[in-house]
Structures are given as C-alpha cells and as structure tokens.
Amino acid sequence: NAGVMQNPRHLVRRRGQEARLRCSPMKGHSHVYWYRQLPEEGLKFMVYLQKENIIDESGMPKERFSAEFPKEGPSILRIQQVVRGDSAAYFCASSPPGQGINQPQHFGDGTRLSIL
Amino acid sequence: KNQVEQSPQSLIILEGKNCTLQCNYTVSPFSNLRWYKQDTGRGPVSLTIMTFSENTKSNGRYTATLDADTKQSSLHITASQLSDSASYICVVSDGAGGYNKLIFGAGTRLAVHP
Numbered sequence: 001n002a003g004v005m006q007n008p009r010h011l012v013r014r015r016g017q018e019a020r021l022r023c024s025p026m027k028g029h030s031h032v033y034w035y036r037q038l039p040e041e042g043l044k045f046m047v048y049l050q051k052e053n054i055i056d057e058s059g060m061p062k063e064r065f066s067a068e069f070p071k072e073g074p075s076i077l078r079i080q081q082v083v084r085g086d087s088a089a090y091f092c093a094s095s096p097p098g099q100g101i102n103q104p105q106h107f108g109d110g111t112r113l114s115i116l
Numbered sequence: 117k118n119q120v121e122q123s124p125q126s127l128i129i130l131e132g133k134n135c136t137l138q139c140n141y142t143v144s145p146f147s148n149l150r151w152y153k154q155d156t157g158r159g160p161v162s163l164t165i166m167t168f169s170e171n172t173k174s175n176g177r178y179t180a181t182l183d184a185d186t187k188q189s190s191l192h193i194t195a196s197q198l199s200d201s202a203s204y205i206c207v208v209s210d211g212a213g214g215y216n217k218l219i220f221g222a223g224t225r226l227a228v229h230p
Contacts, residue, residue, distance in 0.1 A: 035220075040222070041222060042120070042205065045219070056217065091160075103216075104165060105216060106162075107152075107159030107160045107161070109157070110158075
C-alpha cells in the first residue's frame with residue numbers, strides 16, 4: 001500500500017504567482033488534513049476535508065488560500081498571488097472513513113514551497 | 117489558548133544511552149495525546165497515541181507516559197540508536213467537532229552520536 005503522496009516535493013514560485021500543491025491520500029482514506037510548518041516552528045492546522053466537502057477551514061487564511069478534495073483525483077491546496085511569507089513546508093495527512101477519534105493520521109513527506 | 121510546549125528544545129546523547137523528552141499542554145477539551153517522530157525532510161510518523169485513561173504506552177524502545185491531571189507527558193527512549201536522530205513532536209487532539217484537530221508542539225531535536 002502506497003502511503004500519502006504529495007507533489008511536487010519542492011516548488012519555487014515568484015511573488016504574485018500561483019502555487020498548487022497536490023495530495024493523494026492512502027488507499028481507502030477519504031479524510032484529508034493540510035498543515036503548514038514554518039521554519040523552526042511546529043505544524044499548524046489549516047483545513048480538514050472529506051470527499052467533496054470542506055469540514056473545517058478555520059486554520060486557513062481567508063484570502064488567497066483555497067482547498068478542495070474532489071470526488072475523483074487528489075486534494076489540492078491552492079495559494080494565489082504568493083508572498084514571501086508563504087514560504088514553508090506544507091504537509092498533508094489522511095485517515096480512513098468512520099475513524100474513531102483515536103486513529104492516527106498518516107502524513108506525506110510534504111511540499112517545500114519557496115517564494116523568490 | 118490551546119498550547120503544547122516541549123523541552124528540551126534540542127538534545128545530544130551518545131549511542132546506547134537512554135533519554136526522556138517532556139511535553140506540557142493546555143488543551144481543552146482533551147481527546148488524546150500523540151508522539152510523532154519526524155526525520156529531516158520527511159513527514160511525521162506516529163509512535164504512540166494515548167487517551168485520557170491511559171498512563172503509559174510502549175512501541176518498541178519508545179515508552180510514552182501521560183498524567184492527565186497535571187497535563188504532562190514524557191517520551192522515554194531506551195538504548196538509543198543512530199537512527200533515532202530526529203525531531204520528536206508531542207501532539208494533542210482536542211476532539212472538538214468529533215474529529216482530530218491536532219495541536220503540535222515545536223518538537224525536541226534529538227541527535228544521537230556514536
């Protein structure tokens with residue numbers, strides 16, 4: 001079974017461009033979480049999605065950031081008009097449907113986003 | 117404010133030695149506490165998950181403890197190996213809304229030297 005797959009692993013963008021980060025959850029997992037990790041800081045929750053639904057986006061900036069998890073295909077985290085402060089590692093995690101509250105979240109290896 | 121604090125920030129030990137990492141949290145409502153291992157350039161990997169009623173849980177050479185009254189946890193690593201060099205992250209779930217909204221500590225960076 002393949003783990004959580006994120007691509008690209010590294011992404012470089014200039015200020016003002018758009019960044020698209022992709023996450024394919026583990027097989028059979030329908031819950032996806034996105035986290036952001038700034039240098040020397042802990043991971044911070046951004047958004048929680050189930051297939052075709054955003055459940056909690058309380059950690060995601062209201063402007064420029066959006067996330068989706070379509071019925072088919074990977075989950076996408078989209079950042080429009082990127083700024084230097086968006087430089088960070090973005091991690092995706094997945095868990096299976098009907099999970100108990102004490103199930104682990106399985107993490108991908110992240111996308112390192114650098115803004116020039 | 118929900119917070120997870122870890123100490124020490126970094127630690128160097130010799131191969132074969134034991135060590136203990138600390139975690140204090142102020143998260144309410146509390147659902148469970150997790151320890152993750154994160155190698156450089158990789159995603160976190162789950163080591164243990166403990167609920168309110170569990171005091172200790174082991175995973176090989178890793179043993180986690182939880183004192184829900186004082187809101188403290190520790191991760192003990194026995195007979196360290198070079199491959200244990202990584203960041204160890206304490207994570208608390210508040211369980212609000214019926215799902216795991218995880219709150220991460222900044223981690224303890226462990227270096228095991230030969």
